[in-house]
Amino acid sequence: MLYANQSQTNITVGLQYQELLGLVMFSILTSVPCCVFLFINGTMLFTMRSKPVFRETSRYILLYNLLFGDTVQMAQSQLMYILAACRLRLTYPVCGVLVMLAELTNKISPLTLVLMSLERYVAVCYPLRHTTIITIRNTGVAICVIWTFSSVNVFTQVLLMLNFQFEDLVSMQMADFCGKESMTLDQILDLYEKAYTCFLFVSAGMVVACSYVGVMIAARSASTDQSSASKARKTLLLHLVQLGLGLSSTIYNPLLFFISKILDRIIFVRIQNVFYFCIIILPRCLSALIYGIRDQTIRPVLMYHLCCQWRCLPLLSVVPTKANIILVT
Structure with missing residues (x-):
């Protein structure tokens, strides 16, 4: 009997050690790429504010807003992942603030x-009519409307969350790890969140799809710039992909x-880490990678800021390329 108990104890300790080792390994494999992506997104945000052309062009202002929301969402998701990996349990108010911040930034992207x-x-x-419709002022107003609309959604969720009788809980300390599912204590809140998410992504998908169809129809016209129409079609397809990843x-x-x-x-822990990286982290860095590589105006400035300046300057001074001219001006 003693030998059997000792053997069972050794097996339990071995499983716990294996689980801990796997958790540490996957946490490192997940956290390192996330830090790299945060650095790239942060550099991209700095790049978008470094030149007047980025600050005075509507599509770059919208791109900055998209990158800002994705970066905050990625940082917040990584923070909650680290808290869960360290087995730290928060109180309901603190977790509620983190979850509502995630909800705010998560709805900004679509x-x-x-x-x-x-x-x-x-x-x-x-x-x-592009220059008269898409102005800096109209873009700023549209961005303010987006943040206001998302804030109203968060405020509504907070009100629904407050309907729960927290005094019935034994303790304000959470019994589980902080997450959206842990804070969905009321059935009404769950139904509201599902309905809002469905409405948001269906509406966004329809608008992007209709824009794509409109661009395709306009591309058949002889008066339309075919190169511009082709780039717009590819960009809209990327937007659909981004919406799909956001929905996932x-x-x-x-x-x-x-x-x-x-x-x-x-x-399950291993699959959870893989899903976290592929579904939560990876889509948040696609905007910086897509626009940083595709856009001919952003790419040279972004590469300049990503590289160490003391290494880039000697190379840039040797070959007077078009990219160098952009960097100097």
């Missing part, structure tokens, strides 16, 4: 993609809940 799609539609279909993040928690019921804990 709304900004809608504005960016409409801007491309106007640029291709109404090129002569809404099924992250339900998917994990389903998998946790059918898989072993160690395997």
